[in-house]
Amino acid sequence: MQRIGFIGLGIMGKPMARNLLKAGYPVVVHNRSRATTEELTAEGAGVAETPGAIAQQSDVVITCLPDSPDVESVVLGNEGVLAGAQSGMIYIDASTIAPTTAQKVYTALKLKGVDALDAPVSGGDIGAQQGTLSIMVGGDEAAFQRALPILQAIGKNIIHVGEAGAGQVTKACNQIVVSLTIQAVAEALTFAKKSGVDPAKVRAALLGGFAHSRILEVHGQRMLDGNFQPGFKLNLHRKDMNIVLQTGKELHLPLFGSAQITELMDALLAQGKGELDNSALITLYEMLAGVTYS
Amino acid sequence: MQRIGFIGLGIMGKPMARNLLKAGYPVVVHNRSRATTEELTAEGAGVAETPGAIAQQSDVVITCLPDSPDVESVVLGNEGVLAGAQSGMIYIDASTIAPTTAQKVYTALKLKGVDALDAPVSGGDIGAQQGTLSIMVGGDEAAFQRALPILQAIGKNIIHVGEAGAGQVTKACNQIVVSLTIQAVAEALTFAKKSGVDPAKVRAALLGGFAHSRILEVHGQRMLDGNFQPGFKLNLHRKDMNIVLQTGKELHLPLFGSAQITELMDALLAQGKGELDNSALITLYEMLAGVTYS
Numbered sequence: 001m002q003r004i005g006f007i008g009l010g011i012m013g014k015p016m017a018r019n020l021l022k023a024g025y026p027v028v029v030h031n032r033s034r035a036t037t038e039e040l041t042a043e044g045a046g047v048a049e050t051p052g053a054i055a056q057q058s059d060v061v062i063t064c065l066p067d068s069p070d071v072e073s074v075v076l077g078n079e080g081v082l083a084g085a086q087s088g089m090i091y092i093d094a095s096t097i098a099p100t101t102a103q104k105v106y107t108a109l110k111l112k113g114v115d116a117l118d119a120p121v122s123g124g125d126i127g128a129q130q131g132t133l134s135i136m137v138g139g140d141e142a143a144f145q146r147a148l149p150i151l152q153a154i155g156k157n158i159i160h161v162g163e164a165g166a167g168q169v170t171k172a173c174n175q176i177v178v179s180l181t182i183q184a185v186a187e188a189l190t191f192a193k194k195s196g197v198d199p200a201k202v203r204a205a206l207l208g209g210f211a212h213s214r215i216l217e218v219h220g221q222r223m224l225d226g227n228f229q230p231g232f233k234l235n236l237h238r239k240d241m242n243i244v245l246q247t248g249k250e251l252h253l254p255l256f257g258s259a260q261i262t263e264l265m266d267a268l269l270a271q272g273k274g275e276l277d278n279s280a281l282i283t284l285y286e287m288l289a290g291v292t293y294s
Numbered sequence: 295m296q297r298i299g300f301i302g303l304g305i306m307g308k309p310m311a312r313n314l315l316k317a318g319y320p321v322v323v324h325n326r327s328r329a330t331t332e333e334l335t336a337e338g339a340g341v342a343e344t345p346g347a348i349a350q351q352s353d354v355v356i357t358c359l360p361d362s363p364d365v366e367s368v369v370l371g372n373e374g375v376l377a378g379a380q381s382g383m384i385y386i387d388a389s390t391i392a393p394t395t396a397q398k399v400y401t402a403l404k405l406k407g408v409d410a411l412d413a414p415v416s417g418g419d420i421g422a423q424q425g426t427l428s429i430m431v432g433g434d435e436a437a438f439q440r441a442l443p444i445l446q447a448i449g450k451n452i453i454h455v456g457e458a459g460a461g462q463v464t465k466a467c468n469q470i471v472v473s474l475t476i477q478a479v480a481e482a483l484t485f486a487k488k489s490g491v492d493p494a495k496v497r498a499a500l501l502g503g504f505a506h507s508r509i510l511e512v513h514g515q516r517m518l519d520g521n522f523q524p525g526f527k528l529n530l531h532r533k534d535m536n537i538v539l540q541t542g543k544e545l546h547l548p549l550f551g552s553a554q555i556t557e558l559m560d561a562l563l564a565q566g567k568g569e570l571d572n573s574a575l576i577t578l579y580e581m582l583a584g585v586t587y588s
Contacts, residue, residue, distance in 0.1 A: 099489060122503050134503045138491075157502040161495045169489040173482035173496050177505035180478030183551045187474070188467035191538070194545045195393060195463040197432075201455045202467050208451040209416050209428045211471035213507030244485070251488045253583045256558065257477045260550055289547045 001025055004150065005058030007051055007074055007081075008095070009036040012121065013064035015128040016094065016154045020062075021045060023153035030054045051075070055084030060150060061091050067239060068097040075105050087113030090147055094135075094154075096120040098243050099165035099172070100250065102138065106164035115143035118164060120171035121155060124232055132156045136174070138166030172247060175240040179261045181215040182281050189223055190285040200224050219279035231277035238265045238274070295319055298444065299352030301345055301368055301375075302389070303330040306415065307358035309422040310388065310448045314356075315339060317447035324348045345369070349378030354444060355385050361533060362391040369399050381407030384441055388429075388448075390414040392537050393459035393466070394544065396432065400458035409437035412458060414465035415449060418526055426450045430468070432460030466541060469534040473555045475509040476575050483517055484579040494518050513573035525571035532559045532568070 001024060006017040009031040020027050021044055028046040030053075031037050037047045048054045051074045055061050061081055065071050071093055075081045081091060091109055093102065093116070102118035109116045117139035127133040133155035137144055144160045151158050161170045185203075188211075192202040203220045206212070222228065241262040248255045264284055273280050286292055295318060300311040303325040314321050315338055322340040324347075325331050331341045342348045345368045349355050355375055359365050365387055369375045375385060385403055387396065387410070396412035403410045411433035421427040427449035431438055438454045445452050455464045479497075482505075486496040497514045500506070516522065535556040542549045558578055567574050580586055 134499075136499050157499075159495070159499045159502075161499055162491045165489070166491045166495075169486055169491045170496050170499050173486050174500050174503065174505045176482045176485060177478045177500060177507075177510065180481065180551070181475055181505070181507060184471045184474030184478070187549050187551050188470045191470060191542065191545075191547060191549070192463055192467050194547050195459070195541070197456045197460045197463045201453070201460075202464050205428075205430050205453045205455055205464050206468050206471060208453075209468065210508050210512070211468050211475070213471075213475060213509070214504050215507070216471065218504070247489070248485065251485075251583075253485060253488050254579075255481050255485070256554055257474070257481050257551065260554055264550065285548075289545075 002059040002150065003028070003057060005030070005048070005054035005061040007031070007054055007061065008064040009040065010064065010066070011125050012094070012128045014040070015125065016062070016064060017045065018043065019131045019154050020150070025150070025153070028054055028057055050079040051081045052079040052084030055081045055089065059089060060147065061085070061089065062094060064094040066095070068101040068243070071095050071097050071105060072101055076108055082108055082112060085109065085112055085114045089114045090143055091116045092119050092147055092150070093117070094119050094121050096171050096240055096243070097168060099168040099247060102168045103165040106139065115140055116164065117143055117147055118167040119151065120167055122171065122174055123155070128154070135159070136161055136167040136170040138162055138168060139164050172240070172244045175237065176244055176255070176258050178215060179237060179241060179278070180257045181213050182219055182278055183261050183264070185216050185220045186223065186282040186285050189220065189282065190289050190291060193291045194289050222277060222279040223282040228276040228280040228283075230275070231279065233274065234265060234268055234276055234278050234280060235274035237278045238262065238269060241265065296353040296444065297322070297351060299324070299342070299348035299355040301325070301348055301355065302358040303334065304358065304360070305419050306388070306422045308334070309419065310356070310358060311339065312337065313425045313448050314444070319444070319447070322348055322351055344373040345375045346373040346378030349375045349383065353383060354441065355379070355383065356388060358388040360389070362395040362537070365389050365391050365399060366395055370402055376402055376406060379403065379406055379408045383408045384437055385410045386413050386441055386444070387411070388413050388415050390465050390534055390537065391462060393462040393541060396462045397459040400433065409434055410458065411437055411441055412461040413445065414461055416465065416468060417449070422448070429453070430455055430461040430464040432456055432462060433458050466534070466538045469531065470538055470549070470552050472509065473531060473535060473572070474551045475507050476513055476572055477555050477558070479510050479514045480517065480576040480579050483514065483576065484583050484585060487585045488583050516571060516573040517576040522570040522574040522577075524569070525573065527568065528559060528562055528570055528572050528574060529568035531572045532556070532563060535559060
């Protein structure tokens with residue numbers, strides 16, 4: 001079986017690495033803080049001191065890191081993945097980062113004979129634990145096929161969308177749609193509430209027609225319950241909107257809606273609500289409109 | 295069987311009146327232009343010269359009219375429904391109008407012993423023809439129960455959401471969600487296209503997760519096909535957003551997203567695209583971003 005190196009054992013990475021161990025892969029891990037690696041070594045993982053050392057002893061290296069600069073330094077930096085990689089290795093980045101960074105990493109690794117796949121995930125920590133993540137993959141078709149069995153150990157709905165960066169583009173599109181649909185639901189439910197109509201009945205009525213969405217179903221219910229346990233944290237969604245808007249600026253693409261919802265998210269962060277679920281957008285509308293749900 | 299009077303035989307009203315005839319109700323119709331009434335008299339409907347005359351010979355009067363002022367004048371104006379109505383009559387308004395107008399009409403009719411229901415529909419002309427409209431009803435519970443068999447002859451998903459005006463509030467909420475979800479999908483697909491990623495693959499990938507919506511499914515496909523045959527015309531959606539924003543202003547409710555999408559709709563109307571489907575929003579993004587789909 002292919003030897004897997006896993007870098008970044010956060011809320012998403014740790015359960016992903018664990019699922020690879022469960023699937024029988026030999027896994028070597030690396031993380032900035034040591035405590036998490038000890039948890040996984042107890043379950044059979046090896047540890048390496050640097051990303052470069054991970055790459056030296058792996059056929060496939062997976063990273064799951066917070067943001068673009070983290071990926072850039074772990075791959076291209078001193079004692080990074082690139083430095084330790086041998087030709088024929090596959091690099092899979094499960095982080096959500098800028099498409100341009102994914103392309104830059106792809107090109108740098110390609111020169112050394114390493115295939116890179118950008119493979120951002122969605123489905124949250126529960127999806128990571130259950131191995132049911134959606135994975136949107138960019139990169140070469142042949143590399144995708146080689147990596148597929150490994151991806152199937154951590155996710156379920158796995159789609160190869162296009163060349164290097166296409167996975168990140170798709171994830172950005174996902175974050176646009178999710179954020180704007182949350183806004184749609186928040187405005188509608190606040191409109192109902194402020195008009196004196198039961199928002200729960202409005203949600204139920206709307207689910208039967210063209211207004212139907214998973215966001216109306218799931219996040220709409222969270223809004224009605226005032227239950228903002230994440231789910232997906234506003235902090236992280238806000239970070240992803242940075243990628244959306246930065247990429248939009250590079251493309252000279254006017255993203256009216258995405259820009260506006262990011263402003264509203266900033267208001268929520270300013271109020272210290274970054275650790276709440278992204279459905280907590282409704283609290284901003286509540287506050288502004290002087291209504292409450294819960 | 296209850297005698298039904300039907301006023302307003304437009305693209306929605308005519309098939310609704312026809313379905314009532316088919317269900318065996320005696321129907322008397324009235325329309326500003328005569329041609330349409332002749333079509334229905336050939337199918338067994340009677341005709342009356344004024345809304346008041348309709349009311350005089352009906353147990354239930356239904357209107358399906360373009361906008362709030364039309365309803366107000368047909369019901370409260372000279373020779374209107376109110377003038378001709380007897381105590382015990384039911385008035386059902388299937389138009390999409392301002393909640394406040396619905397409440398005003400309800401109160402005026404109540405004084406004469408007439409029960410009013412605001413019952414805006416969604417599902418388009420095809421839903422009207424097939425008798426599968428969604429109907430969001432506001433008004434007294436007892437009146438709703440009495441009207442239900444009649445509503446079941448024209449629609450399928452029939453929900454009593456609350457007191458007078460609640461049907462219109464729900465319809466407004468529906469139009470908020472639909473418009474903002476269309477914007478969400480348009481921004482995401484344009485983002486994909488401009489990034490060089492196949493928007494059809496992005497749509498398919500997003501349908502598997504939290505970004506799932508009927509709009510992504512149906513209107514997303516229309517955008518990819520460049521097929522803007524209505525569906526639901528931008529002109530009409532824009533009119534409904536007027537109701538949303540006007541009501542928002544009366545309630546001092548800040549509707550950032552709804553206000554913005556209405557501006558974008560105005561740009562489309564300025565370009566003479568009011569007769570296209572509301573999914574034609576994508577053409578504005580295409581134009582601004584310099585990309586094309588079809």
